[in-house]
Amino acid sequence: MSDPVDLREFVSAFVTEAAEHLEVANSKLLLIESAARGGQPMLRHVRDVFRALHTIKGLAAMVGVESIVTISHRMEAILRTADQASTALSLDTIDALLEGTRAIEVRVKQLADGLPVGEPPASLVLRLDTLDAEPEAATRAITRATRLDPAIAQKLSAAEHEHLATASAAGQRAYRADFFPSPARAEQGFSINRVRERVSAIGELVKVLPLSVPATEHAPGGLAFVILVVTSALPAQLAAAVGIDADAVIALDAEVKPEVAAESDAVEDELIVNEPARRGIVRVDVSRLDEAMDRLSSLVVSRFRLSREAVRLAERGVDVRTLQTLLAEHSRQLRDLRAAILKVRMVPIAEVLDRVPMIVRSLRRSTGKSVRLEIDGGHTELDKAVAERLFPAIVHLVRNAVDHAIETPDERARRGKPEEGLVRVTCTEHSNARLVLSVSDDGRGIDRETVARRAEVEVPATDAELLDLLCRPGLSTRDEVSTVSGRGMGLDIIRRVAVEQLGGELAVSSVWRVGTTFTMTVPLTVSIVDAFTFECAGQRFVVPVAIVDEIVEVDEGVATRLAGSKGNVRVFFRRGESIPLLPLEEVLGLGVERVGARKAIVVRRAGEPIAFAVDRMLGQQEVVVRPLEDPLVQVPGITGATDLGDGQPTLVVDLVALGGVVRMVRGAAA
Amino acid sequence: MSTLYVVLEVADAAYILPASEVRELETFAGATPVPAAAAFVAGVVHIRGRVVPVVDLRRRFGLPAVERTLETRVVVTEVGDRLVGLVADRARELVRPAAEITPPPRVIAEQTLGFVKGIVELDKRIYLLLDLDRIIGEEQDHGERDLHLDDGGPRRRALPR
Amino acid sequence: MADVLVVDDSNVMRDMIVACLRSLPNLAFTHATTGLEAIERLSLKKFDLVVLDLNMPDVGGIEVVEFVRAQDQLRALPIVIVTTRGDESSRTRALDAGADRFMTKPFTPDAIVAEVQALLASGRPTT
Incomplete structure (x- = not known):
């Protein structure tokens, strides 16, 4: 027998994975919340949140973090009840659950930072326990109007039946497609996991059921997977995703209306184009990439010695032209290799911006303001280190916009603005490997006169001067200025992050009573x-x-x-x-x-x-x-x-x- | 509409650069010397988060050094992707010469080491148009081109860690 | 050599389980990240033991057990299910459906090693 295993070695892996599950839980809870406002139950999302928390709980137990087990256990109980009873979660319940994910986040962070992990907040535990005791009783009638084999139908939950039956209401259709796994199919890229991914990419996967079938050449394992899906894609596209003939796809509901067939090819192309992106994701600790970079650096140094020797040879009259060509090529290859390593460190900006709706959501509640958030993230990728430093600055700017810039609904109505304020976060990639990120609002704008009076200086003539003024530490921490002028605290800190930590810039443009835009321009890597x-x-x-x-x-x-x-x-x-x-x-x-x-x-x-x-x-x-x-x-x-x-x-x-x-x-x- | 120029004063002469090539004017609080860089490079400074080399125009022109004063300015020029600062004794005016800028007589061109590419008069004052490319150009006298780790391509090195 | 299929949608959990079982000689591990993949693999290749999580998307551990026990050639396959506090009712269902043993998180490396060893040695036909 070898050495005993210490499961605490898995703490950092737990931290990474828990963060992913928390992100799933948060984004699904937000979806559930917006659906709940419109009276929709969104039961399948409830199940996803349940699963995420259940996994976190199990892992936390394995690595011995009892407080996370306690919190997730209580959240899970609420979700299980809702799922089993097919009831919608109330807004208050969703809020409590989001408070729970935040509390878990805090504790995961403490664990990551090597700090003692805090006890579960008593108020949260109490809140979750009270909710659990009073599940909402309004069970609704479930529609089950689909053409399904009874053997399959009986294996579906109420939520799944409803999902299939209500497809047409959303302009979609419900289909069944059967997949027969075999080693040959697997070699062609058709394993059940891949098929599942592909189908999820073009529609909402309702359920996959295993079904025993007589073993044939077609189904050597004696197994079929029955895939039930709701989608606006065409049967042919679904067939391509599953790897079967189009006529083997069975529609489960009555035909809504004929689809436009011309789109088929385009979407299928897209399917193929998107394919590599979904394949084989590897998670790597950043320190390993740094190590690769180290090795590369020593390569560069020995490369330098090589070229020095070549120069010496040339000085002695040796013909080194071929050698020089090879060295130049080698140089290029080294540069490419460096670029390739740097690329691995890149994360999509969407990963950063995905967390912004959470923040706006909680600001909405704490300020009582009505705010709409628009995010246009684009497809820019940036270094993980940059993303981590950028995020707090974005949070700061968004918080300032909602807290201070957006007026109360009454005030907006008086000014002839829509009652709902707008905060927009946009992100574009500039030439020269720079990212331009702006946070704009349609709020009250910055009152230059007031700001100048408070700072006892002349009214700033340009936006650059205004920014300098706003970034004065003494000025920006004075609360009355922040509320009167429409701009909050901490701009000096944001500028320091953008400029000192990231080597970028911060700019502002503001029109009194119309709105303000802050723009950060930062390099994609650091x-x-x-x-x-x-x-x-x-x-x-x-x-x-x-x-x-x-x-x-x-x-x-x-x-x-x-x-x-x-x-x-x-x-x-x-x-x-x-x-x-x-x-x-x-x-x-x-x-x-x-x-x-x-x-x-x-x-x-x-x-x-x-x-x-x-x-x-x-x-x-x-x-x-x-x-x-x-x-x-x-x-x-x-x-x-x-x-x-x-x-x-x-x-x-x-x-x-x-x-x-x-x-x-x-x-x-x- | 004629072009707007920034005036840089060095010793007794007034030099000009198109305002479009000047990004900003900064007070000069000293630069961090870079060992083995060309002698006319005063060092590097931080400007808006970037590390920018600063060329001492007095040294570039072969003039005696003076103490820096409150008037000393870094004129931050922008050429393509490059940002390079020029240290001038003073820089605060903008001018818009009405007359056409003409190439300098050969004697002046030689006397100014080729760093002046035009000359114009305005209100009884002579302005010399700087050849920015030459001033911040790469032809260097420190003889270390062969020390760079790359050959040919963009000269950027992998950071050691 | 005994082939073990480790089924869990959590990478960390699969790694932990494999790390625990590495101390046993002559085991080869195959991973499955979903219940569906587990069923697919079991239908195409012969395994000597399955370590199975209950909480997975689409097809959970219970459904895997139900499916496996409904197949003639898999009826005797030893199955260890891995559960968490709160899973008590699912655990009962999985055991009713034919799972052999269960582990509840948190468990110690020794505990899972003991269960797996016992199952592999229990005289079920594993060759």
Whole structure:
């Protein structure tokens, strides 16, 4: 027997998966809520929410997070009752359930952050328990007007019968299509999971039932899956999705009206085009991608050495043209590889924006304002790290819009505006790999005079000046300004996120009494590294922690100076290994060498240690690295710059690369 | 309608750039020096979240350095995707020359190291049109082109971690 | 070598189950992410044991048990169902339908190993 398994190792996997299930639960609850306003029960969504919570509960139990088990157990009980009794959830119940998913979210986050997980909120538990005790009793008559075999019909729940029977009301039709699995079909891409996915893509899957059939060549497993679906797609499209002949698709309801046949091809094409996207999704920890990036970086360094050798050969009169062509190609391939790795880190913007309706929903309740949310997310993808930093800023802007900019229904009516306010979030991709995200409202706009008076300055003439004014920390935290001027707190923070953390911009345009738009323009990708900060020759630098082998104290008076070396290369011994020591200020051409006790940062280049003497270490922190894109400042060993909070760029040095080019830089600096 | 120009004063001369090539004017609080960059590159600064190189026009023109003052400005120019700052002693005016800008006489072109591509007079004052491409151009004197890790294509390196 | 089919729509749960059972020698694991896929796989290939979650979309664990027990060639297939607190009534139904054993989350690695070992050794024809 091997070592015992510790299930706590699965905590991070649990965190990831729980987040997915919570997202399903939240979005389905919102669907149920909007349907409930229109008096629809949406029972199939109820079941999805139930399943999501049930899975969370089971997993939480396995990894030992009792408070999540408690909350999800109570939520589940409510949903089970509603599902079994085929009753609609009341708005109050839905609200309590959403409060529950929030409470679970908080606890999952605590778990992810390594914090102690909080007890379930007593008020929430009480609320859920009371709801559970009084399920709504209004059971409705269920329609069962479909042509189905009784054997199949008896296996369907009330909700499923209703779903099939009411298809025509929604301009759709109910169909049955039978799928016979076999190894041969599986090879062609027709396994039940794939068929299920494809059918779900073109319609609402009501139920799939396994059915024993006599084993034949057609059905070697003696098995058929009966697929019941409600869709506006044509029988031929459904047949293509299942991989059967069109005449094998059976309509379950009376014909509504003939469909336009011409659309068929287009939709089928779309089906094929969409196909690869749904295939084989792999979930990867971001740190593994970072690791791949590390490996790539060392490849780039050895690539650099290669090209240097090629230059040497050329200097000796060797014909290196073929070699140069190969090197250029190699360079391109490295760049492509880097782009490919970066691409894996990208997430659709929709994933970020999907959470906005939740926020507006709760704002609607807390402010009592009537607000419509429009989201136009597009198909832009952005780096996960950017998405994570962007989201709080979006939340802030949306909250400000609903809280402060949108007027009360009365006020809007007086101004001749529709009572329902509008908040629109749009997102487009710009050239130059930048994302433009704007949050606009049709609220009261910003009153420049009032803002200026409060700040005791002149009325801002331009939108840029207005933004500067709004971003004054002193001004924006004063509540009376926020309510009078129509703009809330924290704009300075949003600007800092957009500008400092993401290397982007924030802009505003506002018309008094008409509305306001905030626009963030940020790069689609950003690199964040854990870095040491240190000082050398009076200048601050950072070096990525990942490339540092160790940091040691050295007394340069003690380290042996190498005879015959042009500069001040010394050598010292550490754990039986001799390590060359270079003063960094000299390598970088920053001026005179200091002698005495200093710190040395040891890195390894192709396994060999090399140490750089610096004045002092300042600390360690995560920094956002912005590349030095301009050719004027692209120099070896400097990979980018970061902002340590003083507004000035601090250079990021790649000591490994510097170790490789050290001799040449010296030559140039001399 | 004639074009609007931004006036950059360096030493005693007034240089101009089309306003369309100037993104903004910033006060200059010093730049972070970049080791091994060309000598005329004062360093890098943050402008709207981007890391932007700053060219010291005095050094570029081979003029003696002066202390920076409250009047010192970074003129942020935008050429294609590039943002590059130019440090000038002063920059606050805009002019709209009525006369046509003509190429400079050869002597002036040579004296200004090829950084001036036009000349115009307005209200008894001479304005020299800068050749931005040359000023921020890549022909550099630090002799390190071969140190770049890429050859040919966009020179961007993978970040080490 | 015994072939085990692990059926759960949660990736994490399947990974946990497999991690627990790895300590047993000579087991080969196949994953199924839905009840439908489980039925499909069982109809096309012979397995020696099924570890089955009850809570899955479309076709839940109970329906899988019902279907399996209705097939002559699968009547003797050992089935361990995995349940959670709150599943008591479903568990009863699944056991009535013919599941052999049940585990309730949270369970320890030892517990599931013991159940699976017992079932594989219980003399059901597994070859």
